[in-house]
Amino acid sequence: MKILLAEKFTTESGNNYIYDGITSIVIPTNEVMEKAIELLKKENEQETIKQLSQEFDLHEVISAVKFVSRWTNVFKGFYRESGNGKVRDTSANIDEIKNALANDTYLMVLNLTENCNFRCKYCYVTETYDFTRNRTGRSMDFATGKKSIDFYFQNLKEILKKVPNKKAGITFYGGEPLLNFDLIKKLVEYAEEHSPVPLIYNMTSNGSLLDEEIMDFIVRYNINIAISLDGSSKNHDKNRVTLRHDSTYNKVYENLKLFMKKYPNYTKLGIMGVYDIATDLIENTDYFEEESLPHILMLNRVASKNTDYYNQFSKEDFEAYNSQINTLRKTYIKKKQNNEKISNYLEMLFDMQLGPFLMRRRIQDIRPSIMPFTNSCIPGIRMFVRVDGTIDMCERINETFPVGHIDKGFNYKNIEKIITQYNKEICSKCESCSVEKTCPLCFASCNEDSGFNYPEKDFCSRWKKECKDALSVIYTVLEKNNQAYDRFWKQVEKSFEFRG
Incomplete structure (x- = not known):
């Protein structure tokens, strides 16, 4: 039996589209097309034409039926045979896992320290969240860091045999990585001397420890650095405080300004921001429009999974937040449609929400056979090395899913x-999901202690609605400005520039 995997959505101008869940292509539609797609799920072409011609113009019916038939014949679109595409048991597929790791991109993330000089109220490595790592006073030493780099380079040499133009990336992570700046210097110098490929360095920092020596080092080695700044002083200091709960905005802002003054042409300095229900988004939009600051690289809402963080907000808080979002969405759409100057904050606020749908997998983006569903990477593609040398699949996963150790591989x-x-606990229903190719679920977003679960019980139905709403916004914009997301794609290319 065929399963129809397609979703209809409408833009603000009233135009209707079909999102084909098999190819991930968006197609303009009308009532005849929609009924043809529905009927061809169980009827042949002749019977479909016969039934529809009783209600619609014959030439229009034939055109719609022929299109749907060609689409399904050429691209296998719209429908999936029930029972096909079942999640595979990977128990006999270790060779496939090795092959996946030998052919895909490696990014190594070194957790230089589990300590931090901030106590941000939404930090995911605290007791605020269940099933996450917690902050400690431990730090990585040079011997562990050196062995991590050696292990990384050994794997890269194997990949080079298949991908001669391979690049690679090393990310310095924490806690606050600049608390272990001496180690960063030693590791960069060691990596520069021994790397078999061109290296790109990345770092995320709270920005409080930036001084001229660190700035000089960052620029000398062309390090991509993202500084956490949540916006105006009111919005930033609400959550980002020191151990003694003192404000941090002034110090971070001054350091950013000093960096920009000292190196005005350095393009690899950016900002990462976080917001929650109580953030004044309109104030932040104005703030980033008025302030001359580095480009915002990422803007995320505080995660809601496995936490009581949002219990602090009232019904009125949520209503006020939704009102802000609706107001800003209208402004965003208008400015994107007309190619008007737009606040960096406003653009990133919605581009980040729309990102999974802009970057959705298309027909030729084939998933590995051992993991056919969702957009999670194969464990090991992204190596997160703990301070003791244990390898996790990424920095967001907790400590119950190790995938190796630098001493043993x-x-x-x-x-x-x-x-x-x-596959068993998360992907058992993906075969019949019409928006699976946009799905953001991964190991880190679903992990509990030694198991996986959905972020919330109604996640799949909510995501389907989010997908249709997001596509409506995207195509409302694209109908009037087909180049509206060029900057988004350039930013995506830049963020993945280490890929070979």
């Missing part, structure tokens, strides 16, 4: 077990 049995468990 990857633990393929563990990876096999993790993939099998994820």
